[in-house]
Amino acid sequence: MDPHLWLKRKGRISPYEVAFWPIVLVLPFWLFPTYLSLSSQIAITALFCISLDLILGYAGIISLGHAAFFGIGAYAAGLLSAHGWGEPLSGLAFAAVVAAFAGWIVSFMIVRVQHLALLMITLGLGFLLVELANSLGSFTGGADGLQGIDTWKLLGVWKFSFWGKTAYAYSLAVLFILFLVCRRIVRSPFGLTLEAIRENPDRTTALGAPNRAHLQKIFTLSAGIAGIAGALLAQTTETVSLESLGFQRSAEIAIMLILGGTGRLYGAILGAIIFMVARDQLAGMNPQYWYFWIGLLLMIVVLFMPRGILGGLERLAAFGRRR
Amino acid sequence: MIAPVNALETGHLNKAFGKLVVADDISLALPQGARHALIGPNGAGKTTLINLMTGVLPPDSGQVRLDGKEITGLESDVRVKRGLVRTFQINTLFPKLTPLESVLMAVLEREGISGQWIAPLAARRDAIDEAFGLLTQLGLGDDATRPTHDLAYGQQRLLEIALALATKPKVLLLDEPAAGVPKSESAALFEAIAALPTDISVLFIEHDMNLVFTFASRITVLVQGRILTEGSPDEIAHDPQVREVYLGGADHG
Numbered sequence: 001m002d003p004h005l006w007l008k009r010k011g012r013i014s015p016y017e018v019a020f021w022p023i024v025l026v027l028p029f030w031l032f033p034t035y036l037s038l039s040s041q042i043a044i045t046a047l048f049c050i051s052l053d054l055i056l057g058y059a060g061i062i063s064l065g066h067a068a069f070f071g072i073g074a075y076a077a078g079l080l081s082a083h084g085w086g087e088p089l090s091g092l093a094f095a096a097v098v099a100a101f102a103g104w105i106v107s108f109m110i111v112r113v114q115h116l117a118l119l120m121i122t123l124g125l126g127f128l129l130v131e132l133a134n135s136l137g138s139f140t141g142g143a144d145g146l147q148g149i150d151t152w153k154l155l156g157v158w159k160f161s162f163w164g165k166t167a168y169a170y171s172l173a174v175l176f177i178l179f180l181v182c183r184r185i186v187r188s189p190f191g192l193t194l195e196a197i198r199e200n201p202d203r204t205t206a207l208g209a210p211n212r213a214h215l216q217k218i219f220t221l222s223a224g225i226a227g228i229a230g231a232l233l234a235q236t237t238e239t240v241s242l243e244s245l246g247f248q249r250s251a252e253i254a255i256m257l258i259l260g261g262t263g264r265l266y267g268a269i270l271g272a273i274i275f276m277v278a279r280d281q282l283a284g285m286n287p288q289y290w291y292f293w294i295g296l297l298l299m300i301v302v303l304f305m306p307r308g309i310l311g312g313l314e315r316l317a318a319f320g321r322r323r
Numbered sequence: 324m325i326a327p328v329n330a331l332e333t334g335h336l337n338k339a340f341g342k343l344v345v346a347d348d349i350s351l352a353l354p355q356g357a358r359h360a361l362i363g364p365n366g367a368g369k370t371t372l373i374n375l376m377t378g379v380l381p382p383d384s385g386q387v388r389l390d391g392k393e394i395t396g397l398e399s400d401v402r403v404k405r406g407l408v409r410t411f412q413i414n415t416l417f418p419k420l421t422p423l424e425s426v427l428m429a430v431l432e433r434e435g436i437s438g439q440w441i442a443p444l445a446a447r448r449d450a451i452d453e454a455f456g457l458l459t460q461l462g463l464g465d466d467a468t469r470p471t472h473d474l475a476y477g478q479q480r481l482l483e484i485a486l487a488l489a490t491k492p493k494v495l496l497l498d499e500p501a502a503g504v505p506k507s508e509s510a511a512l513f514e515a516i517a518a519l520p521t522d523i524s525v526l527f528i529e530h531d532m533n534l535v536f537t538f539a540s541r542i543t544v545l546v547q548g549r550i551l552t553e554g555s556p557d558e559i560a561h562d563p564q565v566r567e568v569y570l571g572g573a574d575h576g
Binding site for chain 1: 377399400403404408409411415416417418419420423425427428429431433436437438439440441442443444445447451452454455467468486489490
């Protein structure tokens with residue numbers, strides 16, 4: 001087979017992709033207008049989940065503390081707004097820079113450890129930041145959350161209203177644009193290098209690759225994107241709580257990614273949709289037992305679909321084609 | 324008259340793990356274009372020596388010189404960029420990537436564009452042609468786009484060599500290139516080794532004496548971390564000490 005053709009085919013846009021975006025755009029507006037705030041939260045969570053997929057799915061860096069960067073972004077945008085600058089787009093840019101800088105600092109530690117130590121360091125980082133935000137109560141609002149955020153009109157035109165149409169369109173647009181950026185990254189020479197490092201870091205070293213520099217770069221990028229997701233949440237809900245930094249959010253995002261399927265970007269989006277919708281529905285029926293069901297779902301997926309729901313679907317489709 | 328600079332040289336390398344001495348005062352010279360075999364019983368420290376040369380292990384004392392320049396303190400990946408490249412005894416590949424992607428990754432890293440993410444992979448036409456050309460040359464062209472874990476064992480050994488060649492090495496260290504390859508697949512491997520460009524200096528570890536005596540112009544015998552002797556294939560074949568080690572039942576496991 002012609003190698004150029006093969007690589008082009010691997011990177012091309014599939015019909016599923018073309019169908020996917022209009023559906024997620026239109027469906028919430030028409031079918032569930034009362035669920036628009038949930039829909040924007042799903043879009044934000046999907047973006048956060050994609051940021052984790054970049055490091056976990058592609059580069060093989062396991063993290064149980066990625067909410068640290070989500071929270072840093074949320075507080076950065078929230079504080080900027082609470083101190084009098086509520087323009088949303090520059091707020092996103094500010095949050096991205098702050099979170100990416102934090103990610104870059106942390107990356108020096110991250111790339112020196114592996115496996116269990118990596119889990120503990122990322123976990124510890126999350127705890128550390130929650131306590132820090134809590135103890136700086138006069139600044140961050142502590143356990144009461146950050147108040148006084150006022151998000152200005154988007155591009156000076158669209159007001160963030162109670163019904164959340166602007167919020168949803170805004171969140172989805174940012175998700176879509178950053179998704180395209182991430183898609184570029186994973187299909188580039190850099191993306192291939194990351195996958196090779198994930199598969200066999202000793203071998204990439206033996207081929208001359210500076211693993212640590214590559215991993216630091218993607219970790220910094222990923223932290224910046226997580227920060228943008230956090231900033232979106234702060235701007236659309238006009239509040240930031242300590243939970244945005246916390247362990248539960250870090251763990252949930254990892255669950256979503258594993259449910260949806262790692263290393264394919266769409267798995268992150270699918271995982272976020274399934275998790276958030278399931279939580280909304282199940283918690284509505286019986287708030288206490290919701291984690292029972294998510295626990296069960298998680299076990300079934302990792303046992304029977306080790307590559308996640310999307311990986312399972314791909315296998316099913318491949319099986320169907322062969323018949 | 325100035326003596327020509329050796330491609331690779333070690334000076335009095337020592338390494339011990341606790342009381343176990345794995346490299347004992349090893350001084351070895353690899354002239355430009357050499358075909359040098361490193362033989363010895365299991366546990367003699369052959370792979371350890373490669374690890375010391377490539378910077379995977381730091382020596383307790385001694386130096387490594389590449390092209391006359393000291394590289395003892397350099398990181399492994401920097402040594403690769405300077406032209407010192409190895410393969411592995413046990414296949415050390417990227418199981419889920421295809422051979423095309425694997426070799427392409429090595430080419431892109433060599434070209435210094437492995438961190439580039441603006442243009443897609445498919446736009447790197449020259450690198451793709453080079454990677455595919457290398458795979459074709461080693462007889463892997465037809466399987467270039469299958470996942471590596473699907474390849475036959477002998478093909479994976481060839482991919483090991485293709486990866487190393489993609490870095491354009493000056494010195495190539497082959498760690499048992501034929502290890503575990505069934506007789507039916509070894510011809511392709513022997514051919515690949517014979518076809519290595521003559522400007523690459525090659526040091527290879529091998530147990531297959533057929534391969535050693537076919538390709539090596541010099542042989543070093545390593546026993547218990549020490550150089551027992553060095554000589555031409557003819558000298559080694561008739562050396563009573565070597566016969567003692569190999570035939571006298573002195574297996575140091």
